[in-house]
Amino acid sequence: MRINPRQLQQSLNKGLAPVYVVSGDEPLLVQECCDSIRAAARNSGFSERELLHAEHNFDWGQLLASAGSMSLFAEKKVIEVRLPSGKPGDKGSKALQEFASLASDDLLLLLVLPKLDRSQLNSKWVKALEQNGVLLQIWPVDAQEMPRWIHQRLRAAGLDAEPEAIQILAERVEGNLLAASQEIEKLKLLSQDNLITAATMSDAVASSARYDVFGLIDRALAGDAENAVKTLHGLRAEGIEAPVVLWALAREIRSLLEIGEKLDQGQQLARLVRIQKRQPLIQSALARLRPRQLESLLLRARAVDTAIKGGKDQDPWTGLLELTLNLCGKRSI
Known part of the structure; x- marks a missing residue:
């Protein structure tokens, strides 16, 4: 069944x-x-x-x-x-x-x-x-379904929200369900009368960690190694857990492999990447990383996962640093 x-x-x-x-x-x-x-x-x-x-x-x-x-x-x-x-x-x-x-x-x-x-x-x-x-x-929750998914999660958490507030969060998380869930948990503490207004949502989004996982991914895709590394260090300093960072990096690598394969089949990038501002980032990453390199990065990600679980004598954050540099197109130190 x-x-x-x-x-x-x-x-x-x-x-x-x-x-x-x-x-x-x-x-x-x-x-x-x-x-x-x-x-x-x-x-x-x-x-x-x-x-x-x-x-x-x-x-x-x-x-x-x-x-x-x-x-x-x-x-x-x-x-x-x-x-x-x-x-x-x-x-x-x-x-x-x-x-x-x-x-x-x-x-x-x-x-x-x-x-x-x-x-x-x-x-x-x-x-x-x-x-x-x-x-x-x-199945993944696409950009069109994301507002409805967020609304359902808010209702399940005992909250309601203005349509504009839901749209703000949908744009902020860009399809990252884990991030959306974490934001909703924070909103429980900020809501008044269990209603999330657009102003409340804007304030909550603005108060998120200065070094966020989304920023790390964007800088790595753009090949901006210096600022990607700064962001990674900032995430660690602000207490972001290593599994969250690894999930974001591994998810992006898998996405690049899938998009690259479909582009080779003649599909258009605009149809594969709905968020327009991400299209040049994806293009930049695929221009410098071949499928074999991306597959190798997935193996590195698996090794980091093993380290996080204590199965390998390596600092997970060192592995995340290497993975970030490699995604930027730089060799490991």
Whole structure:
């Protein structure tokens, strides 16, 4: 069964499926959907959870071994597999199909991966998992949908806002759902009578961190290494968490790869990048960074993610500095 995020809670209320495949490139929505699935599992007695990172050279035998082992103190188990590439390969495909045949009320698989293309959606392993569970597809919120999405989030937070106020925030976050969510949390403290006026929104936006993540991305795309590095140091000094910076950089790199591929197919930049002021920035970045270089930057981003999680003896901010310089077109020091 295929559903979207709006249908997830209703589906969970009807009962848990043995398999959930969460596919999408919007970190905030992916995280929230996974949180909802985990919470429902805990409420249903799934007291054990095992996390597997299926990266390069991952031993897919671990998945089946995990399915066959249960803690002495747990009767139900969640196995969460994160597949950053979205491509399990032949061994992974066979393992996932075999796991699908083991589906039961005591074992739940949560597979988290990027947006799946048409060929992946038609693959045997996706079909097998979908047949035994739920495929949750998460789509980006485009510029036209952003005001409505913000309004819905405000209402969910117990707030309302003037249309002009919503438009101000939509323009400020430029499609970054995580940033929009953070701004809404701050607005809870600023609202009077739970109504956000345009003036309140303008003040809130103006009081945001002087060194913001959006500024870092714009300067890196423009190849302005000196000011990009200053911005990165400013973000760290102001207490911005490293995962937020990494998310923004990795998201932009993936976007550049996708845009570059579509430009090569003959599509127009104006149709791919709706915000006009970003078009020259994207052009500048693609002029100096080839697809192979961008793919290499994604591997660097993955290494930074490992460092953030404590799995590598490296300061994450040093890795972010190198990634920023590379995105600017400069070699690492």
